[in-house]
Amino acid sequence: MIKIENISKAFNGEQILSGINVTYDQGxxxxxxxxxxxxxxxxxxxxxxxIKPDTGKVFYDDREFTSLDNKSRQEIRTEIxxxxxxxxxxxxxxxxxxxxxxxxxxxxMKSDEILERVNFCLERVQLTGVNHKYPAEISGGMQKRVxxxxxxxxxxxxxxxxEPNSGLDPxxxxxxxxxxxxxxxEYGMTTIIVTHDMxxxxxxxxxxxxxxxxxxxxxxxxxxxxxxxxxxxxDFVFASSxxxxxxxxxxxxx
Amino acid sequence: MSLLSHIGKFxxxxxxxxxxxxxxxxxxxxxxxxxxxxGIGSLGIISIISxxxxxxxTIQTSSNIDSxxxxxxxxxxxxRQSMILEFxxxxxxxxxxxxxxxxxxxxxxxxxxxxxxxxxEIMGINSASYLILPKITAAMIINPFLVxxxxxxxxxxxxxxxxxxxxxxTAEYIYGLEYDxxxxxxxxxxxxxxxxxxxxxxxxxxYGYYTKGGSLAVGAASTKxxxxxxxxxxxxxxxxxxxxxx
Ligand SMILES: Nc1ncnc2c1ncn2[C@@H]1O[C@H](COP(=O)(O)OP(=O)(O)OP(=O)(O)O)[C@@H](O)[C@H]1O
Ligand SMILES: [Mg+2]
Numbered sequence: 001m002i003k004i005e006n007i008s009k010a011f012n013g014e015q016i017l018s019g020i021n022v023t024y025d026q027g028x029x030x031x032x033x034x035x036x037x038x039x040x041x042x043x044x045x046x047x048x049x050x051i052k053p054d055t056g057k058v059f060y061d062d063r064e065f066t067s068l069d070n071k072s073r074q075e076i077r078t079e080i081x082x083x084x085x086x087x088x089x090x091x092x093x094x095x096x097x098x099x100x101x102x103x104x105x106x107x108x109m110k111s112d113e114i115l116e117r118v119n120f121c122l123e124r125v126q127l128t129g130v131n132h133k134y135p136a137e138i139s140g141g142m143q144k145r146v147x148x149x150x151x152x153x154x155x156x157x158x159x160x161x162x163e164p165n166s167g168l169d170p171x172x173x174x175x176x177x178x179x180x181x182x183x184x185x186e187y188g189m190t191t192i193i194v195t196h197d198m199x200x201x202x203x204x205x206x207x208x209x210x211x212x213x214x215x216x217x218x219x220x221x222x223x224x225x226x227x228x229x230x231x232x233x234x235d236f237v238f239a240s241s242x243x244x245x246x247x248x249x250x251x252x253x254x
Numbered sequence: 255m256s257l258l259s260h261i262g263k264f265x266x267x268x269x270x271x272x273x274x275x276x277x278x279x280x281x282x283x284x285x286x287x288x289x290x291x292x293g294i295g296s297l298g299i300i301s302i303i304s305x306x307x308x309x310x311x312t313i314q315t316s317s318n319i320d321s322x323x324x325x326x327x328x329x330x331x332x333x334r335q336s337m338i339l340e341f342x343x344x345x346x347x348x349x350x351x352x353x354x355x356x357x358x359x360x361x362x363x364x365x366x367x368x369x370x371x372x373x374x375e376i377m378g379i380n381s382a383s384y385l386i387l388p389k390i391t392a393a394m395i396i397n398p399f400l401v402x403x404x405x406x407x408x409x410x411x412x413x414x415x416x417x418x419x420x421x422x423x424t425a426e427y428i429y430g431l432e433y434d435x436x437x438x439x440x441x442x443x444x445x446x447x448x449x450x451x452x453x454x455x456x457x458x459x460x461y462g463y464y465t466k467g468g469s470l471a472v473g474a475a476s477t478k479x480x481x482x483x484x485x486x487x488x489x490x491x492x493x494x495x496x497x498x499x500x
Contacts, residue, residue, distance in 0.1 A: 050372050070380075077378035088369035102377045105276050 330430020362462025
């Protein structure tokens with residue numbers, strides 16, 4: 001479980017987040033949705049401590065993260081896996097070395113054990129035969145999957161995915177959603193997914209948080225989204241005609 | 255940003271850099287890589303420059319000696335003294351500030367803007383120590399060797415010119431090289447080199463590490479890194495010369 005209390009952040013006088021309170025549940029896929037530029041990535045980075053929030057606290061299972069010193073932060077961070085919006089793969093390392101990297105830095109596993117784990121992770125994201133290529137030599141969608149494989153290589157307790165399926169075809173997208181959802185259950189992870197993809201929201205949105213105007217505007221799950229009376233949320237969700245049709249088909253009224 | 259806040263931020267980064275590496279095995283691997291890329295990778299340019307420096311000093315000195323009272327071995331003597339005391343340590347440091355400095359600043363800067371440094375931090379890795387420590391250590395280890403090689407190549411350059419043009423006999427040139435040789439000069443050059451090695455790796459690392467923005471910012475960081483480290487080298491050279499020689 002991760003609890004966020006009263007997180008605010010302004011950049012150059014512009015308030016991006018104001019007083020956000022959220023609890024991300026363990027063993028669930030917690031989704032953050034919101035318009036482009038609404039501050040979803042900033043909120044995620046505040047949660048993991050890459051951006052220092054102006055106010056507020058973050059708790060990782062009762063460990064207050066924001067006030068910890070560097071050493072203890074590093075300890076918690078070995079329990080975090082993160083997929084960055086821009087992948088952030090190490091471009092001087094091969095795919096295999098990228099996924100290996102956290103294992104080499106933090107475990108005493110033997111090299112054949114490490115390799116086995118790496119191949120296991122790469123297979124789970126449906127990537128084989130690219131072990132010795134460099135990130136620049138594979139497609140954007142493949143890079144995304146490598147980044148996910150790297151994020152889960154350490155069996156993290158907390159997994160953050162910033163737009164895991166942007167740039168993926170619909171089929172692979174579903175596979176990745178399913179994978180994230182599966183390992184969340186399997187490892188009992190607290191998973192946070194930032195997404196624009198309404199398909200993901202409907203498929204794996206066990207808990208959904210809608211960020212609007214720097215605030216937590218709405219909270220619920222994939223079912224309650226369809227029946228929401230919240231104007232801004234329904235504007236956001238039903239901007240997609242597929243969603244409109246979906247609602248009409250199931251005879252729900254907005 | 256004011257000079258003082260740069261110095262403050264730089265000191266904090268260096269403090270963060272000099273902490274025990276997470277995994278010694280990985281540190282060694284990186285160190286060997288950096289020694290190869292920063293050191294061995296610079297041998298070519300250093301050889302060429304040193305050769306021509308030695309050659310030019312030989313021609314300059316001999317063509318400026320008109321007086322019969324100045325012995326011909328002055329040429330070899332001058333080549334040796336200038337190569338050991340200033341040319342090898344300082345000029346090579348300035349050349350490397352350009353070559354190695356821009357390389358380091360753009361490498362680390364690119365990692366910053368593409369969030370690779372954030373990715374390291376998220377994995378619970380001290381990114382400053384992981385990225386910067388091997389570079390600083392490698393340069394401080396390998397640069398003294400580069401400078402000694404530069405000294406030899408410079409003197410050899412002079413020899414070849416002397417032999418090829420006959421402006422001074424090779425015997426007199428060699429006599430000049432050996433004349434009144436004090437090994438302290440070499441120690442002095444090595445001490446300077448170790449300081450310069452720190453400057454040409456630490457300052458570009460600093461500019462790279464705190465890059466903000468995109469590829470344009472990486473370019474700007476790289477330029478600033480080269481300019482700043484060159485100026486700092488000249489300042490430190492002045493201070494060390496005064497401290498060590500007077
Ligand atoms: N380091 C920064 N410095 C200044 N402003 C920033 C910084 N990071 C983000 N912002 C601003 O914060 C706002 C929110 O950015 P953020 O990246 O969180 O959006 P987002 O919701 O993730 O959008 P998207 O869905 O497009 O990824 C933007 O207006 C952005 O300009
Ligand atoms: Mg974002």
